[in-house]
Amino acid sequence: MAERIQTVSAWESLFRAQVSVMRTLSAEFPSDIMSLNEYDVLFNISRAPGRRLRLRELNRQVLITQPSVSRLIDRLVARGLVEKSEDPLDGRGTVVALTPKGFSLFRQVAFVHMDAISRNVGAVLDDEELATLAALxxxxxxxxxxxxxPEAPVVEA
Structure with missing residues (x-):
């Protein structure tokens, strides 16, 4: 078990790095197309088999609250980016799926976002450091x- 002071110091470094990176990435994010929260939801659905995910599972994977996820999903449905259906394994549950339009828009934004990540993170850390960071x-x-x-998806051109 690590010493408490060293643990807190490592946490502070991780937290401050995350805040700095997120502020930079947020400033470069194409929010005129979709919000970061919408992107996060579409990203998580895109990682699921068949680009379909139980709403209950989606709620566990995103950083916003369950009521906020439900409202956001309703907005994405209204925009034609996702579809909702009854969960065939649990009639009380809901499955959300990316539509072709939703996946296309997600990919468009993903490429812009990946470029920003590459410029702001990949330019600071080398390949070995990136692998270590991911592993840690x-x-x-x-x-x-x-x-x-789940495994991270491959977003093809």
Whole structure:
């Protein structure tokens, strides 16, 4: 077990780095097309098999509250970006799926966002450091949640 002072110092470094990176990425995000929260929802649905995800699972993966996710999904449905249907395995549940229009718009924004990530993160860390950072973050997340999560999607041109 790590010393408490070292643990808190590492947490502060991680937190401050995350805030700095997110502020920069938010400033460069194409929010005229969609919000970061909308992107986060579409990103998580895009990672699911068949680009379909139970609403209950989506709520566990995003950073906004369940009522906010429900309202956001309704807005995405109204824009034709996702579809809602009854969960065939649980009639009380809901499944959300990306529409072709939703996936196309998601990809458009994903490429812009990936460019910003590459410029702002990839330019600061080399390949080995990026691999170490990813491994450490995955280990931390899995150690806390026990959830390895799905593989990251490949967003093809």
């Amino acid at each position: 973050c995955d280990r931390l997340r899995i150690g806390i949640t026990g959830d390895a999560g």
